[in-house]
Amino acid sequence: xxxxxxxxxxIAGHRSNEEEIIKELQNLxxxxxxxxxxxxxxxxxxxxxxxxxxxRELSRVKTSINFLKEYVSSKGGIVDIFVPxxxxxxxxxxxxxxxxxxxxxxxxxxxxxxxxxxxxxxQIANLxxxxxxxxxFQNINLSIKKMKELKEIDVYFCxxxxxxxxxxxxxxxxxxxxxAVVSQTPLYVFFIIAxxxxxxxxxxxxxxxxTITTYNMERFSxxxxxxxxRIELRLKELEEKRNKVLEDIKTKGEVLIKGLYIMYDxxxxxxxxxxxxxxxxxxxxxxxxxxxxxxxxxxxxxxxxEKRFRNLYIVFSPPSPEEEPPIALENNPLVTPFExxxxxxxxxxxxxxxxxxxxxxxxxxxxxxxxxxxxYGIILALLSSYLYKTVxxxxxxxxxxxxxxxxxxxxxxxxxxxxxxxxNAPEVFPxxxxxxxxxxxxxxxxxxxxxxxxxxxSLALGFIQIMFGLGVKMVLNFRRGLYKEAIFDQLFxxxxxxxxxxxxxxxxxxxxxxxxxHITYFVGIMAIGLVSTQGRxxxxxxxxxxxxxxxxxxxxxxxxxxxSYSRLLALGLSTGVIATVVNELVKTFSNIPIFGVIIGxxxxxxxxxxxxxxNAFGAFVHSSRLxxxxxxxxxxxxxxxxxxxxxxxxxxTIEKEVKG
Amino acid sequence: MVxxxxxxxxxxxxxxxxxxxxxxxxxxxxxxxxxxxSEQPEKFGNLLLLVAIPGTQGxxxxxxxxxxxxxxxxxxxxxxxxxxxxxFQILFACLPVSINGLVSGIHQGKVAASGIGMVAKxxxxxxxxxILAALVExxxxxxxxxxxxxxxxxxx
Numbered sequence: 001x002x003x004x005x006x007x008x009x010x011i012a013g014h015r016s017n018e019e020e021i022i023k024e025l026q027n028l029x030x031x032x033x034x035x036x037x038x039x040x041x042x043x044x045x046x047x048x049x050x051x052x053x054x055x056r057e058l059s060r061v062k063t064s065i066n067f068l069k070e071y072v073s074s075k076g077g078i079v080d081i082f083v084p085x086x087x088x089x090x091x092x093x094x095x096x097x098x099x100x101x102x103x104x105x106x107x108x109x110x111x112x113x114x115x116x117x118x119x120x121x122x123q124i125a126n127l128x129x130x131x132x133x134x135x136x137f138q139n140i141n142l143s144i145k146k147m148k149e150l151k152e153i154d155v156y157f158c159x160x161x162x163x164x165x166x167x168x169x170x171x172x173x174x175x176x177x178x179x180a181v182v183s184q185t186p187l188y189v190f191f192i193i194a195x196x197x198x199x200x201x202x203x204x205x206x207x208x209x210x211t212i213t214t215y216n217m218e219r220f221s222x223x224x225x226x227x228x229x230r231i232e233l234r235l236k237e238l239e240e241k242r243n244k245v246l247e248d249i250k251t252k253g254e255v256l257i258k259g260l261y262i263m264y265d266x267x268x269x270x271x272x273x274x275x276x277x278x279x280x281x282x283x284x285x286x287x288x289x290x291x292x293x294x295x296x297x298x299x300x301x302x303x304x305x306e307k308r309f310r311n312l313y314i315v316f317s318p319p320s321p322e323e324e325p326p327i328a329l330e331n332n333p334l335v336t337p338f339e340x341x342x343x344x345x346x347x348x349x350x351x352x353x354x355x356x357x358x359x360x361x362x363x364x365x366x367x368x369x370x371x372x373x374x375x376y377g378i379i380l381a382l383l384s385s386y387l388y389k390t391v392x393x394x395x396x397x398x399x400x401x402x403x404x405x406x407x408x409x410x411x412x413x414x415x416x417x418x419x420x421x422x423x424n425a426p427e428v429f430p431x432x433x434x435x436x437x438x439x440x441x442x443x444x445x446x447x448x449x450x451x452x453x454x455x456x457x458s459l460a461l462g463f464i465q466i467m468f469g470l471g472v473k474m475v476l477n478f479r480r481g482l483y484k485e486a487i488f489d490q491l492f493x494x495x496x497x498x499x500x501x502x503x504x505x506x507x508x509x510x511x512x513x514x515x516x517x518h519i520t521y522f523v524g525i526m527a528i529g530l531v532s533t534q535g536r537x538x539x540x541x542x543x544x545x546x547x548x549x550x551x552x553x554x555x556x557x558x559x560x561x562x563x564s565y566s567r568l569l570a571l572g573l574s575t576g577v578i579a580t581v582v583n584e585l586v587k588t589f590s591n592i593p594i595f596g597v598i599i600g601x602x603x604x605x606x607x608x609x610x611x612x613x614x615n616a617f618g619a620f621v622h623s624s625r626l627x628x629x630x631x632x633x634x635x636x637x638x639x640x641x642x643x644x645x646x647x648x649x650x651x652x653t654i655e656k657e658v659k660g
Numbered sequence: 661m662v663x664x665x666x667x668x669x670x671x672x673x674x675x676x677x678x679x680x681x682x683x684x685x686x687x688x689x690x691x692x693x694x695x696x697x698s699e700q701p702e703k704f705g706n707l708l709l710l711v712a713i714p715g716t717q718g719x720x721x722x723x724x725x726x727x728x729x730x731x732x733x734x735x736x737x738x739x740x741x742x743x744x745x746x747x748f749q750i751l752f753a754c755l756p757v758s759i760n761g762l763v764s765g766i767h768q769g770k771v772a773a774s775g776i777g778m779v780a781k782x783x784x785x786x787x788x789x790x791i792l793a794a795l796v797e798x799x800x801x802x803x804x805x806x807x808x809x810x811x812x813x814x815x816x
Contacts, residue, residue, distance in 0.1 A: 081704055081705065082704070082705035082708070083705055084702055340787075343787070344787035344788055344791060345788075345791075451808055451809060451812050452809075452812075455805075455809070563802075564798065566801075566802070566805050567798065567801045567802075567805070569805060569808075570720075570801045570802075570804045570805045570808065571801070573723075573808060574719065574720065574723050574804070577723050577726060577727065578719070578723065581726055584735060614712075614715075614716070614719065617709065617712070617713075618716060621713070621790050621791065621794045622794060622797075622801075624787075624791055624794075625791055625794050625795065625798075628791060629795070
């Protein structure tokens, strides 16, 4: 249980080795390098260019990935939507895939695909437009070319609004030309005008007077019908071409995109390395870098670096008091998953300790109380173990699944105690009836019938956790030599607060009544103790007493903290009630003949899964909140910075674990 | 019969108060999420939780409603008809979950939407965004709790 001790590490060496050294450090993944601002430093001249170049490569790879991703199916299924899956490759597979990419001249191929898809798409769009333009004039049996070649006559292809058409006809009857309707729609009339060339001016005048659209048919030559046939033929060709390209992408794309993924991660890591190279100080022939490492890695770092490089100086030193080293946590395997919860709040600062072991048991129990269903516990445990094995992401990000596993196992217990087996399934369904005696054997109380028992349990747990928090603070104060604070601010409060429910309890429970007087006196004494000590920072006596009296008001704060734990009841009860509703629905629907059983099974699975997901989510969030708002505020400061060593990061790919 | 009608009014209020609160809340959060998804579709998993979190009020309201329904024995079996005073008791008992759900759902949706803005810039902060939204939910839970305890206490 703890925050790992950190060491400052300083490394100085010859510039010629620097890149190699940083690469080695990145592979080790143990040092967080700090930037040193030093004006006269002379970083390598090639560095800015290299950074820019890597950036360009990155964006090129990214563009290609984004294009291919649309067409190559991903393999993760549903899980992929929530957590994008990564690809795991061995060293050898990586090399092969990159070779394959280069052999197929990947970039060019992808660009070609992109271009030809874009081209066909544009062409298809144009052709479809042409087709739409021609189709109203389909009835004309003259070739367009011939009409254009007429010496004396101009032909116009027009569209006009229907209600204007009569007046258009009238105007044209006075002109030297003819008009013929080709087709009509409810709103428009399509027609052609044939007019003598000398009448151009007048025709144009009429055309502009009304809302008439004239179509340019320059690019066509045969009859509209023939033209449409040709367009359709061409469309078919293009469609085939497109399908061929898509087929091509489907067969070759997968290999290429894997290559791209690997390259992207490589470039990303290069970029990271160059960035870190920029953080150190450079003289003409040496470099100097400084950073942080976990104490336990000291020997390993020394070993690896000194074996490989000469002319290298590595100095480790403990952090000086004014320094704030980054925070790395280490816990036993049972507690480690709960670091996720601590992580959501933030890291402890370097003067503190790691609260994870303290919250772990509380969190797990609260989580389980919010679910209280044996069936859900089993499913959650199985599902999270299965996902832990199959989901391809970094191990550190899988801690959450371990939290759910532990929570699930405890939920089995809380479920048994409260008699939740998929709600009241054994009671409702005849085929599960045989489970009923077992269920009744374990049941301690039914939260739906006795919510008050559950409420008392929730509040009691809350009270315990809050007292525990105060106790932790007291121990901390003792350790720091702040004895006055430990006794007055924590011990007095704890005794006072523990006294109140005891006094109330003993007055209510008959056989304990004789003690109630003593306990009430004790609470009174503690209250006096608090009043006389809580104002000790004030100067005058009057202020000391008034602010001492005022401090009793904090009871309200503690009270509301404890009441906040009643959410455990509400959430636990809601899981149970919704499960009951689901069973009720199943029962109703399964009475339908023939399909009833199938519908029933579907509702059972869907309903309970929905209930589990919604409530597991609520359980996680609210259990976290109880830690953060009610528990941490008693003793925890936080504000530490997480230790983030320079290492190989993986956005699309992870190293395949070699099973030994 | 008036008693039954009043009790049903209570159940209806519980369901629609929570339901309106959640619909508006999820609506607000959903709009913010859709905007972000157009730019960063890979964040769907993170966002789904933030959009879903104002949805619980609706469930709490439904829960309150269901408790009334089962108390009245309306789900098959023999319905109990409360007298007019008991009807009013049930009606009033439903108000905490209804009104708290209505108001807190809307505000939780706003907090969730701001959280989505936070996730847009820093995906690793989605846990904190969730906790902030959950702070609002406390009051819906207290409302539900009061309703449950009150309903439990009313003797028919």
